[in-house]
Amino acid sequence: xxxxxxxxDQQVIISTNYxxxxxxxxxxxxxxxxxxxxxxxxxxxxxxxxQEMMSAEYVIITRGKYQGRDALExxxxxxxxxxxxxxxxxxxxxxxxxxxxxxxxxxxSVWMKSGHALTLPAKYRVKDTLPCLAPWS
Numbered sequence: 001x002x003x004x005x006x007x008x009d010q011q012v013i014i015s016t017n018y019x020x021x022x023x024x025x026x027x028x029x030x031x032x033x034x035x036x037x038x039x040x041x042x043x044x045x046x047x048x049x050x051q052e053m054m055s056a057e058y059v060i061i062t063r064g065k066y067q068g069r070d071a072l073e074x075x076x077x078x079x080x081x082x083x084x085x086x087x088x089x090x091x092x093x094x095x096x097x098x099x100x101x102x103x104x105x106x107x108x109s110v111w112m113k114s115g116h117a118l119t120l121p122a123k124y125r126v127k128d129t130l131p132c133l134a135p136w137s
Contacts, residue, residue: 004030004094011037011109012116019044019113029086031072031093038108038122040074050110050117052076052084058136059108059122063096066130070096073130074108076120087130102126 002021007014011034018024018041027045031038038061042050056076063072070090077083090096097104101124108122123136 004032006032006034006094008034010035011039011107013039013041013111016041023092028092029088031074031088033093033095033097036106037119038074038106040108040110042110042112042117044113047112049084049086050112053110053120054118056083056120059120060136061106061108061122061124062127062130062132063099063124064127064130064132071130072096073132075133077135083133085131085133097124099126 004018004021006016018030024043027043029046030041053076055078057079058077060075060077061072066087071087072093073085073087075083075085104124106122106124107119109119110117
């Protein structure tokens with residue numbers, strides 16, 4: 001597995017080698033945390049999902065167990081019965097926030113190889129199992 005490098009200016013990604021790595025070529029999302037932001041890196045093969053993300057009012061990031069493994073569910077809350085969501089394993093993020101950060105507000109910014117795509121307000125919570133797919137409560 002190749003090491004992902006990211007150069008930051010607070011919440012902004014200045015540069016990253018993610019786009020050239022095998023996981024990006026295979027279509028795996030990646031989440032990097034910095035300065036109060038979750039930055040979702042979207043591989044080229046998944047760029048169609050940006051349209052779904054843009055319909056969201058805010059994002060709910062839920063940490064929990066998915067098929068017995070640590071993971072994050074990223075739910076793009078658009079106040080419909082079927083909001084867009086993705087699940088990323090612990091290996092698809094540079095870290096998992098601790099349980100005591102549940103309830104914290106942050107932002108989620110979406111990045112493509114061509115640059116920044118969008119930023120949405122986000123909330124972080126912890127549940128036992130995923131999928132959760134529940135509204136914020």
